Amino acid sequence: MSDVVLSFSGIGHEFAARGRGGAPLRALREVSLSVRRGETLSVVGESGCGKSTLARVAVRLYQPTHGTLEFQGEDVTRARGRALRPLRRGVQMVFQDPNGSLDPRMTVRRSITEPLQAAGVARQDRGDRAAEVIAQVGLPVDALDSYPHEFSGGQRQRIAIARALAASPELLVLDEPTSALDVSVQAQILNLLRETQAVRSLAYLFISHNLGVVRYLSDRVAVMYLGGVVEVADTADLFAGPQHPYTVALLSAVLEPEAGAAAPRRAALRGELPSAADTPPGCAFAARCWLATEQCRTVRPPLVETAPGRQVACHRPGEARLTDVTRQPVPAGPASRK
Amino acid sequence: MTVAGAEPLVLDARRVTIGYGGGAPVVSELDLTVRHGEIVGLIGESGCGKSSVALATMGLLGRPARVSGERLRVCDTDALAADHRLLAALRGKRVSMIFQEPMTSLNPCMRIGDQVAEVLRIHRLAGRRAARERAVELLELVEIPEPGKRARQYPHELSGGMRQRVMIAIAMAGEPDLLLADEPTTALDVTVQAEILELIRTLQRRTAMGVLLISHDLGVVASMCDVVKVMYAGQVVESGPTAEVLGAPRHPYTQALLAAVPRASGRQADRLAAIPGQVSPADRATPGCRFATRCALAGAGCEQPQQLLPASIDGVSPGWQVRCWRHSETGRAAA
Numbered sequence: 001m002s003d004v005v006l007s008f009s010g011i012g013h014e015f016a017a018r019g020r021g022g023a024p025l026r027a028l029r030e031v032s033l034s035v036r037r038g039e040t041l042s043v044v045g046e047s048g049c050g051k052s053t054l055a056r057v058a059v060r061l062y063q064p065t066h067g068t069l070e071f072q073g074e075d076v077t078r079a080r081g082r083a084l085r086p087l088r089r090g091v092q093m094v095f096q097d098p099n100g101s102l103d104p105r106m107t108v109r110r111s112i113t114e115p116l117q118a119a120g121v122a123r124q125d126r127g128d129r130a131a132e133v134i135a136q137v138g139l140p141v142d143a144l145d146s147y148p149h150e151f152s153g154g155q156r157q158r159i160a161i162a163r164a165l166a167a168s169p170e171l172l173v174l175d176e177p178t179s180a181l182d183v184s185v186q187a188q189i190l191n192l193l194r195e196t197q198a199v200r201s202l203a204y205l206f207i208s209h210n211l212g213v214v215r216y217l218s219d220r221v222a223v224m225y226l227g228g229v230v231e232v233a234d235t236a237d238l239f240a241g242p243q244h245p246y247t248v249a250l251l252s253a254v255l256e257p258e259a260g261a262a263a264p265r266r267a268a269l270r271g272e273l274p275s276a277a278d279t280p281p282g283c284a285f286a287a288r289c290w291l292a293t294e295q296c297r298t299v300r301p302p303l304v305e306t307a308p309g310r311q312v313a314c315h316r317p318g319e320a321r322l323t324d325v326t327r328q329p330v331p332a333g334p335a336s337r338k
Numbered sequence: 339m340t341v342a343g344a345e346p347l348v349l350d351a352r353r354v355t356i357g358y359g360g361g362a363p364v365v366s367e368l369d370l371t372v373r374h375g376e377i378v379g380l381i382g383e384s385g386c387g388k389s390s391v392a393l394a395t396m397g398l399l400g401r402p403a404r405v406s407g408e409r410l411r412v413c414d415t416d417a418l419a420a421d422h423r424l425l426a427a428l429r430g431k432r433v434s435m436i437f438q439e440p441m442t443s444l445n446p447c448m449r450i451g452d453q454v455a456e457v458l459r460i461h462r463l464a465g466r467r468a469a470r471e472r473a474v475e476l477l478e479l480v481e482i483p484e485p486g487k488r489a490r491q492y493p494h495e496l497s498g499g500m501r502q503r504v505m506i507a508i509a510m511a512g513e514p515d516l517l518l519a520d521e522p523t524t525a526l527d528v529t530v531q532a533e534i535l536e537l538i539r540t541l542q543r544r545t546a547m548g549v550l551l552i553s554h555d556l557g558v559v560a561s562m563c564d565v566v567k568v569m570y571a572g573q574v575v576e577s578g579p580t581a582e583v584l585g586a587p588r589h590p591y592t593q594a595l596l597a598a599v600p601r602a603s604g605r606q607a608d609r610l611a612a613i614p615g616q617v618s619p620a621d622r623a624t625p626g627c628r629f630a631t632r633c634a635l636a637g638a639g640c641e642q643p644q645q646l647l648p649a650s651i652d653g654v655s656p657g658w659q660v661r662c663w664r665h666s667e668t669g670r671a672a673a
Contacts, residue, residue, distance in 0.1 A: 184613035269529045
């Protein structure tokens with residue numbers, strides 16, 4: 001496909017174990033995903049599932065230990081120096097905490113023009129570009145001469161987005177960009193991201209644990225668990241009929257602000273995520289899954305296409321239902337004491 | 339003070355004002371009651387004053403803070419007049435608190451079991467050995483697997499959800515009448531959040547303690563609380579039974595807050611209704627409506643001081659109150 005901006009094929013990433021000869025931590029295993037021009041692909045999952053590692057691989061902050069990363073058809077997995085320049089300009093990142101990602105001693109203008117300098121834009125054009133992007137994110141032009149501390153959290157995130165837009169990227173990698181913000185401000189930023197995308201046909205790789213936000217912003221969603229992708233689907237399909245039990249569990253745990261939802265829905269999952277350094281041989285989710293069979297515990301299910309545009313890594317795809325979650329038998333174990 | 343037929347109050351705040359140093363108070367004339375066996379929710383965004391309420395209740399605000407008001411009674415103790423010794427005797431025994439970040443509230447150099455036992459020792463509820471045994475029981479109460487083994491571990495050996503369970507075990511050690519939970523699940527993943535909330539609910543039902551749940555998450559409050567208070571810039575703007583307040587909100591701020599939440603299920607808005615602007619320090623000092631600068635309905639009349647008025651037109655929900663003089667219109671618009 002020619003409209004693919006960024007593709008991951010069989011990406012794996014390991015972190016060396018700290019201390020005495022432990023097993024390496026496999027943060028990513030065989031992740032294959034692609035982001036197309038103008039679309040939002042969201043990656044959801046809980047802490048430690050590898051979603052932020054994937055974001056860092058996408059901008060080549062990490063060089064993946066396995067697999068291939070392609071940017072606009074070029075293999076950039078091990079690219080260095082000049083060969084990495086197109087990716088450095090074309091893929092920009094927005095981090096969760098704008099307090100940490102903006103230099104407190106730089107004016108907003110310097111923060112925004114720095115990536116332009118790196119991209120080789122002439123000095124006189126950089127100023128014009130900075131004024132253009134700051135207006136695009138809804139801030140006055142005189143904001144350029146202020147420092148980050150003069151702004152609220154929401155405004156700082158606008159500045160971080162302006163900086164990411166400055167070099168006219170093809171793809172923005174957004175790692176939990178609204179989770180440090182209040183809901184009323186989050187809504188402002190989400191609307192801004194939508195408008196910006198529509199104007200520039202930008203692609204987004206959107207990392208989040210908030211399913212409401214993901215549903216609002218995405219065209220497609222990939223669900224990750226313990227370093228691997230367990231389900232990929234169009235947003236509407238995923239929310240209407242999740243096929244992987246983990247997706248079902250995740251959706252059932254969301255608390256909507258509805259009156260009358262007074263009784264908490266029963267948690268589908270018991271127990272904790274196994275360690276990424278010591279994963280079981282079969283399905284990574286088997287230990288917490290209520291549908292798990294002997295096969296699940298011994299044979300790792302591959303990610304297979306179950307319908308056009310829809311992939312699931314499960315031996316029993318589509319068997320878990322949102323409606324059964326409340327009636328889930330609790331897997332046996334010491335934690336199941338009532 | 340007890341109304342006939344009603345459960346006794348474990349927290350009774352009337353016109354409580356909290357301020358730090360100079361400037362406008364962070365909480366203005368707050369009325370708040372929590373009864374035995376009741377879960378009351380306090381919702382609001384950063385800086386609305388909700389955490390200061392919990393800290394004042396615990397007597398944990400230091401010297402620069404000024405807490406004043408008509409009354410602040412915590413489990414029959416006058417917290418405005420009590421000296422630090424009286425408050426210390428209350429804390430951990432009759433009133434307990436759990437915080438957002440369990441890692442920073444646990445001592446990293448002390449075994450889990452000893453931290454739970456410490457509460458029992460301080461309040462002279464058990465001898466050394468009995469406290470140690472009771473600590474293991476408490477860890478079992480909060481559904482920690484292998485409590486005997488876990489009691490000998492340090493906080494860093496536990497996951498976030500497990501650490502929050504330990505915090506709850508410490509809070510439950512003194513069998514409190516009032517539990518203050520300040521964003522207890524904000525740092526946790528959704529599946530773990532569901533488990534922790536269920537645990538708090540179970541313990542609350544079993545002991546019939548009163549719970550003040552502070553959160554910015556409307557979903558958490560909707561699923562847990564009997565009564566909810568919405569705070570904005572240091573004031574309660576809407577208060578009442580959760581079903582009414584979140585089902586048919588009357589205050590423009592409550593309405594805007596609900597409209598700003600992206601939903602994971604059900605009907606979804608084409609465009610999220612963001613609340614324009616942000617809270618400014620000047621909003622806190624204005625005698626009129628503090629939300630007026632961001633409110634779509636603001637107009638002449640909003641600069642007048644706003645009172646909490648009964649919101650229920652037919653008198654069905656007597657406890658429902660709104661701080662907006664146009665609430666009869668907003669109610670009709672929402673209906």
